[in-house]
Amino acid sequence: MNTSTVEIIMLIIHYFFLVFSVIAISSYSILAVISAIETIEYMKKNSFVNYKEILSSTFSPSISIIAPAYNESLNIVENVRSLLSSHYVNYDVIIVNDGSKDDSLSKLIEAYDLIQISYHINEQIKTKQLRKGIYKSTNPAFDKLTVVDKENGGKADALNMGLNISKNKYVACIDVDCLLLEDALQKMIKPFLETTDARVIAAGGVIRIANSCIVKDGKLLDINFPKTWLEQGQILEYLRAFLLGRMAWSRLNGLLVISGAFGLFDKKIAITVGGYDTNTVGEDMEIIVRMRRHMEDEKQKYKVAYIPDPLCWTEAPDNYKTFISQRNRWTRGTIETLKKHNKIGFNPKYNCLGLISYPYWFFFERMAPIIEVAGIIYFGILTVLNEVRWDYTFAFVILAYLFSVLFSIVAIVSEELTYHQYKKKSIGFKLVMIAFLEPFVNHPYILYSAIKGNIDYYFYKKIEWGDMTRKGMTKA
Amino acid sequence: MNENVYILENLKQSSPIIQLAWCLSGIFFVIITMLIMYLKYLRNHLRENEKIETKYQEEYETHLITYLYAGNDDDTLSLEQQSIINELKTCIVDPFKRKIVVSTLLKLRNEISGEIAESIDKLYIELGLLSYSLAKLRNKKWDIIAIGIRELTQFKVKGVHKVVMNNINHPKKEVRKEMQLYLIHLFSFKGLNFLNVLETSLSEWDQIQLLEVLQVANNTEIADIRPWLKSSNDSVVIFSLKLAKVYNQFEAKEELIELLDSKSENVRVNTIAALSHLNIIEAKNILKTNFAERSHEEQIAFLKMMENVYESSDKAFLLEHMQHKNFEIKLLVMEILKNINFEEYPFYESEFQKSLIA
Numbered sequence: 021m022n023t024s025t026v027e028i029i030m031l032i033i034h035y036f037f038l039v040f041s042v043i044a045i046s047s048y049s050i051l052a053v054i055s056a057i058e059t060i061e062y063m064k065k066n067s068f069v070n071y072k073e074i075l076s077s078t079f080s081p082s083i084s085i086i087a088p089a090y091n092e093s094l095n096i097v098e099n100v101r102s103l104l105s106s107h108y109v110n111y112d113v114i115i116v117n118d119g120s121k122d123d124s125l126s127k128l129i130e131a132y133d134l135i136q137i138s139y140h141i142n143e144q145i146k147t148k149q150l151r152k153g154i155y156k157s158t159n160p161a162f163d164k165l166t167v168v169d170k171e172n173g174g175k176a177d178a179l180n181m182g183l184n185i186s187k188n189k190y191v192a193c194i195d196v197d198c199l200l201l202e203d204a205l206q207k208m209i210k211p212f213l214e215t216t217d218a219r220v221i222a223a224g225g226v227i228r229i230a231n232s233c234i235v236k237d238g239k240l241l242d243i244n245f246p247k248t249w250l251e252q253g254q255i256l257e258y259l260r261a262f263l264l265g266r267m268a269w270s271r272l273n274g275l276l277v278i279s280g281a282f283g284l285f286d287k288k289i290a291i292t293v294g295g296y297d298t299n300t301v302g303e304d305m306e307i308i309v310r311m312r313r314h315m316e317d318e319k320q321k322y323k324v325a326y327i328p329d330p331l332c333w334t335e336a337p338d339n340y341k342t343f344i345s346q347r348n349r350w351t352r353g354t355i356e357t358l359k360k361h362n363k364i365g366f367n368p369k370y371n372c373l374g375l376i377s378y379p380y381w382f383f384f385e386r387m388a389p390i391i392e393v394a395g396i397i398y399f400g401i402l403t404v405l406n407e408v409r410w411d412y413t414f415a416f417v418i419l420a421y422l423f424s425v426l427f428s429i430v431a432i433v434s435e436e437l438t439y440h441q442y443k444k445k446s447i448g449f450k451l452v453m454i455a456f457l458e459p460f461v462n463h464p465y466i467l468y469s470a471i472k473g474n475i476d477y478y479f480y481k482k483i484e485w486g487d488m489t490r491k492g493m494t495k496a
Numbered sequence: 497m498n499e500n501v502y503i504l505e506n507l508k509q510s511s512p513i514i515q516l517a518w519c520l521s522g523i524f525f526v527i528i529t530m531l532i533m534y535l536k537y538l539r540n541h542l543r544e545n546e547k548i549e550t551k552y553q554e555e556y557e558t559h560l561i562t563y564l565y566a567g568n569d570d571d572t573l574s575l576e577q578q579s580i581i582n583e584l585k586t587c588i589v590d591p592f593k594r595k596i597v598v599s600t601l602l603k604l605r606n607e608i609s610g611e612i613a614e615s616i617d618k619l620y621i622e623l624g625l626l627s628y629s630l631a632k633l634r635n636k637k638w639d640i641i642a643i644g645i646r647e648l649t650q651f652k653v654k655g656v657h658k659v660v661m662n663n664i665n666h667p668k669k670e671v672r673k674e675m676q677l678y679l680i681h682l683f684s685f686k687g688l689n690f691l692n693v694l695e696t697s698l699s700e701w702d703q704i705q706l707l708e709v710l711q712v713a714n715n716t717e718i719a720d721i722r723p724w725l726k727s728s729n730d731s732v733v734i735f736s737l738k739l740a741k742v743y744n745q746f747e748a749k750e751e752l753i754e755l756l757d758s759k760s761e762n763v764r765v766n767t768i769a770a771l772s773h774l775n776i777i778e779a780k781n782i783l784k785t786n787f788a789e790r791s792h793e794e795q796i797a798f799l800k801m802m803e804n805v806y807e808s809s810d811k812a813f814l815l816e817h818m819q820h821k822n823f824e825i826k827l828l829v830m831e832i833l834k835n836i837n838f839e840e841y842p843f844y845e846s847e848f849q850k851s852l853i854a
Binding site: 429 | 646
């Protein structure tokens, strides 16, 4: 290759990175604007809603909360109590003990006076076999509770068992360690009941981080800000994702993922598409894509709704090992889902799903970390070859950094203008501080996890869910 | 100083793209600084507002309680009451204070009942708050209109219902819903007349709310639901079917049976549920005759009905459907068979298990 060919190649690479960055920044900005408009609209509409009336009505639809549990002995009794304390009238709770090796089951039996019952399971989705069977409480106070003890098959398999067991029209799939607010179910069911021009197939809610928050009897008493930068960074990350991202996707009816921590589904559609995929670690995203694909194929009008209210609080990783493992899994889940449903990508037959949602996820979720690392490596090579134009470097690095800080600050302002959950005095300053620090504190690890996720996916396919050691939320 | 000039000179000589990048960085920096200052202000403002609101609320609450118990025996206003009215009137000129006065009035309104509650409604008019609420109805913004209607509902202002009714087919469903709730809260079953002219769909959410409000009203004068059962608006029909269930509308038997042939599956399923609740036996024979032609949802609804009205003569019909491909239908059939003849249950159970394995 002569010098001019090398120069042309380099120029193409430079423009590729530039164009990619400009499109990414523009997409984030557009989504943030749409989110803001949608959130304002939601807040206005929500101020007229009286959720009390739905609570006691015999006409309120029935919901099953399905919570898979694997080795959750430490907090299982309290977590179940939290799930049983919803204000909604017409619901039941199905705990699927997914082959736990600890004493989760015996703790539940003892705490809730459970006895084994005979039950006809409508096995519409194949799952692993029952181990000890199905339990109900002899105590009328816990008549909403059903505990299923089955062979270990993973989270997706446990959720499928719950889908088979449930007799209700709607199912709320949640992580057992999640703290569900008392009004979560009535808020989540609302889009299903009020939408008359389309079928709502699923609804997702905002997940907030409960690390350092005070919890008593399954209720959130005091919201605190965690001490470590890693946890603080995740709070900011969740604020950005939920307040500036998902709300916009909901408006565009392009939501591809509902957090596995808490989502409400139309059971009939979830079963029609075959339930959760047990061969992926990203089952929460995969089922939404499959349900949407099914509705598009059937040419039925549908919607995936999103509720911006903080309804579910969960424990986030507080150490880098767990954090990397979690993000690695998210990356593999995204790759698996996009690969499995590559037919919808860039396919006009799938409307917004094929032409906007899929391409966005492909470029800015799936490819972004790879392109970023490629850029860093390329920069390293240029540095060694003494080909770096430092005036360009400084200008663009500072621009990118300031954009990321600006985006985070906008998320914080949005939070203050809407839900204002972090009321304590010093938290505002800490949130701003972490907005400046996060690109150095969390982002490198997110990037590392994403690359590791790609390597694990292509070279070590058998790696599945990582374990997360639960500490339990801070008790009052 | 020299250094700054040098940087600026350097920037001027650099390529346009670098100039653009620095320019954008400058803009971002300014926005970030402004947002951080705004955030500081916002957080303080929210905290302060909360404090001020609590302070005013306590103050107004004291005034209002004094007002409620300071009346003359002859129902005329005492001097103390008049002075409270005058003071509150000066407050409500300020929109922020007006909002707190209204919310305080509502808080008290919800806590008490009877004559005292009525005197709060009177005070609302006395203070001139009614004109503010009516002015909201003329606003172009839908949320302001909805707030206006809500205030009229909460303070039970019946006299303006014609103005409120103008919003019957308002493009925003929130306004329509507020109007519907106004009518039901204040006129109970008579308020349901809006169903005659409703062109838009009544969502399930709205239906639940209306039913709950009607039940709270506890009115014994129940409206004739028959015309609504013939409505061309399916959502009105479904709502009426729910009314038929809640208020045991046996008089509508003919109309209900006719609805078994409705074009909408949802209407048919709800009709079966209503007929089942009302124990209308005629429907059982009709449904038994054309069971196979009906959808699974209807079949399930019918079998749930049969759970309450089965006879031993139904056994042959049930046995016919013992091997139905739908699990739920099979299970319901087995349950009814068990109720008809418990001794034969082990046989049905084993048949059921066999069908599951098959």
